[in-house]
Amino acid sequence: MGIAKILIVDDRLENLLTLESLLDAPDIDPIRATSGIEALGLTLDHDFALVLLDVQMPGMDGYEVAELMRGNKKTKHIPIIFITADFRGEAQVFKGYESGAVDYLFKPLDEMVFQGKVGVFIELFRQREALHQKTRELDRKLVELEEVQQQLEETNERLRLLSTTDGLTGLLNKRQFDAIFDEEWMRSVRNKSPLSLLTLDIDDFKSYNDTYGHMAGDDCLKKVAFTLSEVARRYADKVARVGGEEFTVLLPDTEVEGAQYVAEMLREAIFELAIPHVGSRIADCVTTSIGVSTLIPGREDAKRALLEAADVGLYRAKEKGRNRWCYEATDSLRPSCTAALFFPERGDE
Ligand SMILES: [Mg+2]
Numbered sequence: 001m002g003i004a005k006i007l008i009v010d011d012r013l014e015n016l017l018t019l020e021s022l023l024d025a026p027d028i029d030p031i032r033a034t035s036g037i038e039a040l041g042l043t044l045d046h047d048f049a050l051v052l053l054d055v056q057m058p059g060m061d062g063y064e065v066a067e068l069m070r071g072n073k074k075t076k077h078i079p080i081i082f083i084t085a086d087f088r089g090e091a092q093v094f095k096g097y098e099s100g101a102v103d104y105l106f107k108p109l110d111e112m113v114f115q116g117k118v119g120v121f122i123e124l125f126r127q128r129e130a131l132h133q134k135t136r137e138l139d140r141k142l143v144e145l146e147e148v149q150q151q152l153e154e155t156n157e158r159l160r161l162l163s164t165t166d167g168l169t170g171l172l173n174k175r176q177f178d179a180i181f182d183e184e185w186m187r188s189v190r191n192k193s194p195l196s197l198l199t200l201d202i203d204d205f206k207s208y209n210d211t212y213g214h215m216a217g218d219d220c221l222k223k224v225a226f227t228l229s230e231v232a233r234r235y236a237d238k239v240a241r242v243g244g245e246e247f248t249v250l251l252p253d254t255e256v257e258g259a260q261y262v263a264e265m266l267r268e269a270i271f272e273l274a275i276p277h278v279g280s281r282i283a284d285c286v287t288t289s290i291g292v293s294t295l296i297p298g299r300e301d302a303k304r305a306l307l308e309a310a311d312v313g314l315y316r317a318k319e320k321g322r323n324r325w326c327y328e329a330t331d332s333l334r335p336s337c338t339a340a341l342f343f344p345e346r347g348d349e
Contacts, residue, residue: 002027002129003027003028003029004027004028004029004049004050004122004125004126005029005030005031005046005047005048005049006023006028006029006030006031006048006049006050006051006052006118006122007030007031007033007039007042007043007046007048007050007051007052008020008023008030008031008032008033008052009032009033009034009035009036009038009039009051009052009053009054009057009062009065010034010054010057010083011034011035011054011056011057011058012054013034015054015083015107016032016034018109019052019083020032022109022111022114022115022118023118027122028122031046031048035057035058035059035060036057036059036060036061036062036064036065036068037059037060039051039053039065040065040068040069040075043069043072043074043075043078044072044074044075048078049078049079049121049122049125049126050078050079050080050081050118050121050122050125051069051078051079051080051081052081052083052105052118053065053066053080053081053082053083053101054082054083054084055082055083055084055086056084056085056086062082062084063095066080066082066101079102079103079121079124080101080102080103081101081102081103081104081105081117081118081121082101082103082104082105083104083105083106083107083109084104084105084106084107085106085107102121103117105117163175163176164176166225166240166241168218168221168222168225168241169221169222169225169226169241170225171225171228171229171239171240171241171247172238172239172240172241173240173241173242174240174241174242174243176240177238177240177242177248177250180238180250181238181250181303184236184238184250184252185297185303187252188252188253188296188297189297189298191253192296193252193253193296194253194254194255194256194294194295194296195250195251195252195253195254195294195295195296195297195306196250196251196252196254196255196256196258196259196262196292196293196294197248197249197250197251197259197292197293197294197306197307197309197310198248198249198251198259198262198263198266198290198291198292198310198325199246199247199248199290199291199307199310199311199313199314200228200246200247200248200249200266200288200289200290200291200314201243201245201246201247201288201289201314202220202221202224202245202270202286202287202288203280203281203282203283203286203287203288203289203318203322203323204277204279204280204281204282204322205217205220205244205245207277207279207280208220208277208279208280208286210279211277211278211279220275220286221241221245223273223275224247224270224273224286224288225239225241225247227266227269227270227273228247228249228266228270230269231262231265231266231269232249232251232262232266234251236251236252236253237249237250237251237252238250248310249262249266254294255294256292256294256327259292259293259294259327260292260325260327263290263292263325263327264325266288266290266325267287267288267290267323267324267325270286270287270288271283271285271286271287271288271323273285273286281322282321282322282323283323287322287323288323289314289317289318289322289323289324289325289326290313290314290317290324290325290326291309291310291311291312291313291314291315291316291317291325291326291328292310292313292325292326292327292328293306293307293309293310293313293327293328293329293330294306294327294330295309295330302330305330306330308330309328309329309330310328312328313325313326313327313328314326316328
C-alpha cells in the first residue's frame with residue numbers, strides 16, 4: 001500500500017507542526033504550504049489524498065483556495081477539510097460547503113475526532129487508488145484480449161484460405177471446387193437452369209518447365225490463373241486450379257452459347273499474354289486447350305457426365321491441334337446442341 005500524501009495549509013508554523021504531529025504515521029506523508037498560492041502550486045505537482053486547509057490566511061484565504069481547486073480538473077475531486085479557530089455560525093459553515101469543503105474541524109483540534117476523520121479520507125483515497133489500479137489492469141487485459149482475438153481471427157482466415165485455395169495461384173483448390181460444384185449442381189436442379197463447365201490446360205506445359213525451369217513455370221501458371229479469373233469474372237463464375245497446369249471454370253446459369261463464348265475469350269486472353277514458349281508445338285507463345293460442356297442438371301449421374309464431357313472436349317481440342325476449345329455434348333443433351341459453333345476459326349464443337 002502506498003503512502004498517502006496530505007497537503008496541510010496554514011499561515012502559522014506552530015499550526016503546521018501540530019498537524020504534522022497528529023499525522024505522524026508511516027503511511028502518511030504530510031506536505032506543508034504556508035499560503036494559498038503555495039498550496040495551489042503543490043496540488044498541481046502531487047496527488048493528494050486530502051487537503052487540510054486553514055480558513056484564515058493573509059492574501060488568499062481558505063475559501064478562495066477551495067474555489068480555485070474546484071475549478072481545476074486535476075484538483076476538483078480532492079477532498080478538503082477546513083480548519084478554523086473561528087466559529088461564526090452556520091452561514092460560514094455553509095459558505096465552506098459551497099466552495100467545496102467536505103468537512104470542518106475547529107481549533108483546538110480534538111485528536112480523536114481529527115484522526116477519525118482523516119482516517120476515513122485516507123481509506124477512501126486508498127479504495128479509489130485500488131479501483132483505478134484495477135481499472136487500468138482490466139483495460140490492459142481487455143487490450144490483450146482484443147489482440148489475441150484479432151490474431152485468432154487472422155489465423156482462422158489464413159487456415160480457411162489455405163484449406164480452400166491453391167497456394168500458388170490463389171484460385172480455388174480442387175476440394176473447394178468440388179464442394180462448390182455440388183452446391184451449384186443442386187441450385188441448377190432446383191432452378192432448372194443450365195450449368196456449364198470448362199476444363200482447361202496449358203499446351204505443352206511440360207516442355208515449358210523443361211525449357212524455362214520450374215520458377216518460370218510457376219510464374220506462367222500465376223499469369224494464366226489471373227487471366228482466367230479476370231475473364232470469368234461474374235460473381236457466380238468459379239475458377240479453380242485442379243491439377244499442375246489444369247484449371248476448371250464453372251459457369252452457372254450459362255447456356256452452351258455462353259460457355260463457348262467464355263471459352264473463346266479465355267483462349268484468346270491467354271494467347272494474347274504472349275508468354276514466350278519455344279518448346280510449344282503449335283505456337284511461339286503459351287496457349288491453352290479447353291473442353292466445354294453444358295447441361296441442365298437432372299439426374300445425379302449426369303453430374304459425372306458433365307465432368308466427363310468437358311474432359312472429352314479437352315482431349316479432342318488437344319487432338320485437333322491445341323490452342324482451341326472443343327464443345328462436347330453430354331449424352332443427355334446430344335444431339336440438340338452439337339450444332340453450336342461460334343468461333344470456327346479457333347473453336348470446334
Ligand atoms: Mg491562519
